[in-house]
Amino acid sequence: MTSVPIAADTAVPNPSLLARAIGFFSGPVGLAIKLVLLAVLNALAFWAVGVLLADQKWIAALAVGGATLLIDLVYLVPDKRLIPLKFLVPGMVFLVAFVVIPIVANANIAFTNWSTGHNLSKDEAIVAIQEVSLVAPADGASYVMTPAEQRGELVLLLVNEATGKPYVGTEDGLEPLSPANVTIANGAVTAAEGYELVQGEELAGIDQQLSTLLVPTGESSFVRAEGLSLAVELQPTLVYVAANDTFRNIETGVVYRDNGKGSYESVTGTTLEPGWRTHVGFENFVTVLTDPLVRDPFVRVFVWTFAYAFLSVFIQFVIGLFLAIVLNKPDLKLKRIQRAFLVLPFAIPAFLSVLVWAGLLNDEFGVINQTLGTNIPWLFDPTWAKVSCILVNVWIGFPYWFLVCTAALQAVPEELTEAARVDCAGPLQVFRRVTLRSCSSSRPRS
């Protein structure tokens, strides 16, 4: 990327240098820089779209691809109307990605039930509900398991814990093994004819495969590995009926339907865990405004936030303006040093100031309580903490207003105040009617 000439001289650039620079960058060189930058961007985007497609993130891939295409158009189509866009696009990309989208996403989340118990998508929730509903059947068996391979297929060599009989479990079902062909030690299969045991480090690699291998033992029951050396017979109590999007309890026959609020609910009102996240309209807003548990703290914080902001800025401004006026006297000595000292709090990064003040205001060891000989709980009593917040914020912020007000005051032509004084105006009148009016016009206008 071309470097930014921040250190460039403030004087009007030397015309001959300028002409030479323009000559150099016009035509092929400028075009080459542009094309190289665009090519880099396109290469990155191409790669990103590839990764996104491989991850099956269609919308994201479309967004990245579309945005890149639009950027290319802006920079390559020679249309006069597109010139401003060329300069606006880089900033807008970041604005959209990290300000607009978060705000929209935030607003969107505000209308959902996203919370503990409603973290998943609906599809994930359906899988999770089935998983949660698994129980061992009344006559369910448990087995000591040894994973093994038969002709490259993963199988489970099982020894029934109750009977001690060996079995082999595959996707097709449970088959008894002839005891003559297997060696059993400590209740587990240690060798079997025709099977190759999965052992040692290989075990770690088949974790995923093991958990998905279901050995059917009945209509809905199956044997599944639990960990690396145990398998149990399991049976779901709930079955999902995709046709009408309901869950049915196998034993009781109770039907659970989608209640529109992110849960399956039975007629009697019981819901299945977990739920999923879905839009719930204004429910969250109603909660904030009506539930006293949420509303009261919210209102308290809300009001205090505004009071805090107002008080901080107001006091900062008053102190800053006052000091600026006091020091705005031509015949004052050491004015530069005084101003530099007063600006110092503004020059120090605020997060450092805040941490330091927290130490100064420490109720036990803090220098303020020790100097004053008081025992004020500056940071722990709710009221004192508010006072401390404003105090610290004023300390951090008054130099800014001092700077701004000083600049504004100095912009007031001296002839004006002089003229007012000649006309016998008192100092307060000069300030109110001349100085303040002159500087109150120095605010941004569009």
Add this chain to the structure above:
Amino acid sequence: MTTLEQAEAAAPRVAEATPGRRPLLAGNWWRYLVSLAAMAFALFPILYVVSAAFNPVDSLSGSGLIPDTVTLDNFRAILSGAPGEAGSSEAALDIPYKNWYVNMIFVSGATAVLSVFFGALAAYAFARYRFRGRRMGMMTLLLIQMFPTFLAVVAIYLIVLRVGRVFPAIGLDTLSGLILVYLGGVLGVNTWLMKGFMDSIPDSLDESARVDGATPSQVFWAIILPLATPVLAVIGLLSYIGTINEFIIASVLLDTTDKFTMSVGLYGFINDKYAQQWGTFCAGVVLAAIPVVVLFFFLQRYIAEGLTRGAVKG
């Protein structure tokens, strides 16, 4: 100029005021007094921190304003990466202060340079071109940036989390991801300030360049950017300081101690052990503050100029 007109309008009314009142506060003595009081308020926390940094007593309780002896032990402790009372087992605690320092400079520097650059590009478009939606665009920028970024921190976290699953290089717990999030703020109030400043650069300069055959981007690089240096310095400095100060987003996105920026790192450090390692902490504060303070005073003359000139000519 408005100031003149207003003052002229105001002057006759001043003349009606009661004549011949003697000023209550003659002389300048009271100005010095007020200034002294204000300086005491402004300086005492700073003096206190500096003295604590050189004080051999490490704990908060034992540090007075004037240390008995001066030592550099605290600085050595914080830089060695293992602050603490010598010999205690917690002394070995992992405090990668140097990493935080580098991260702070890197993140803030990159954010400042890039936001000045992108912001200047946008300001140039707003200042020099008339296009449909220009005023709307500028108002929209202000409105959008009114929304405090930290309120959307949940959404930002989720976005970075998801992006990071696909592109780990800019995901959670990476400095590059953090910088990208910070760059969301490049268009906003700063664009207004820069645009205002660029408005005050005479049009005739770019015209003569355009007559010489300069393209829009050449006008930007060769004329506008060099002449806007004061405001660029101000915006760069403000965004540098602003990024150094940023705590909420950094603390949400960064996870490992090595990756912390200074604000997140020092906050965690001092939260753990306020009273015991006060001196070490103060040494860290002094070291962290020095580059910013120096930069600030170095660029101070630009600040007043940039803020007022950019603001007045909207």
